[in-house]
Amino acid sequence: MTYRVGKYTLPEYSVLMSVYDRELPENLNESLESMLMQSYPPSDFVLVCDGKLTCELNIIVKSFQDEFKHIFHIVQIDENVGVGKAYNEGIKACKCDYIVKMDSDDISLPNRCLKQMTLFAVKPKLDIIGTYVEEFDTDTDEVVSVKKVPVMHKDIASYSKRRNPFNRQSVAFRKSFAEKIGGYSDLKMCEDYEFIARMLQHGAKGQNIPEVLVRYRIDENTVDTRKSWEHTKAFIRVRWIIHRSGYTGFRDFFMPCALQLGLFIFPRKFTRWVYRTFLRK
Template sequence: MARHTGKKRVKDSVAGYKLPKYSVLMSVYDQELPENLNQSLESMLKQTYPPSDFVLVCDGKLTNELDVIVKSFQNEYKKIFHIVRIDENVGAGKAVNKGIKACRCEYIVRMDSDDVSKPDRCMKEMLLFAVMPELDIVGSFVEEFDDFTDKTISLKKVPLVQKDILSYSKRRNPFNRQTVAFRKSKAMEVGGYSDLKLCEDYEFAVRMLANGAVGQNIPEVLVRYRVSESTPEIRRSWRLTKGFIAVRWKLFMEGYIGFRDFFPPCFLQLMLFVLPMRFTRWFYRKFLRDTKITPPTADNV
């Protein structure tokens, strides 16, 4: 397992702005690969502006290999590393809710157990909160990379400012879930994540926005998202299709979206399920991803 590299850390103030302290919140279950969890934990604990609190939710009993990694990090970061264990797997939404309650800081940075954050991710997100204290939820672009070769495959962009975020949220998640950071108090106010088994991150983002949360995305890649050979199959699976339609039906019944925003995305998801795999690959490359390797900046968004 990798250990501290001695990389220089930034102070708790940047450009005259005092950076708020933050908690990192991650959940893991027994299907995670140990090497992926290790890399993900390293990427968050070695941030240039490090966390003051780290909450790891173990969603059900972990394998021995995963437990070894968890205990190793707990021993190395005794002052900030806290483990919340759940006896049985309850799903991402319920697991994250337990983690939110356990977080000690007002600002919470979410992280998946198999992705990799850039070293300055948290510094940039906390600086945005410091510069714009009215914000409740922030995120960034992500870079998808091949799990086997480590090569960048594509970029996933999201809208940047509140007006565009609200409009985009009618059709899709306006935040890359791997990059989200939010206020604990606002998340608790809206009831946290739902018990949905899939797409709970999208439903959470919409509920935050519907209850007055102000959001913004940073036009930079701050997280690398791991893509494997099974990813296209997951994207077109019946399980994900049902989950996607269920969330959109919920938003439709609550009045957040109308029929024009409900039907087309659901129809398209059904087409991805029915049509051959090559169509799913083509569609994501053509319409939902930027396959240019050069990372986007504020000048070329």
């Protein structure tokens, strides 16, 4: 079915989501519902099951598969392979050239895909589109912060030298461009930033919609995860990979890594203050 906004015909799109056995069933249910009930609904929905799921998660998946059988497709991976490999399997299965990425515990607002596909239609040379993201407390539903990112491509390109210029929870991109650069790398953490940096390095054009269109869950453990040694190692490793590729200079590599090491070393209260004061707006 053709969907038009003014004089523009919107492109059809696939939704790409990956889930594994540690996801909470209620979060997956809310996430799936938020994407399948968009004001401009998807033509294709690819859910990658990264390893065997729990019985509760399988029940959720089966219920959506039965209700949306004409568009809902499952890619089953027998063993957990990690986000990067799971996304690559999902990208292969997506039927549309425009892919809207969705995490299995986030919530998309009803007009997210309408606004992203409208921008793709208005500016057909764009390859990546993101949005602002609202972080909310998963227990109280209280808004904690809004993560803003640069809007226009020039600012995105500059910002990308040190940080991800797109909120990973909000990204939509061209399948053809993603396949041209080889998809996601086989990284266990921070794979989204490496993927975006490689897209931009190879000439992808991007833009962000300066509006909150995705809600991102956080809880009392989020800060601990962000300042953990595992996350810190992954943070530094990805920036080193990007630096070695020639995309960034040494200062671009060193400065964010020094900040991350500081967040790892300093107390939890300080880390929380830095995130809310400087890394979120």
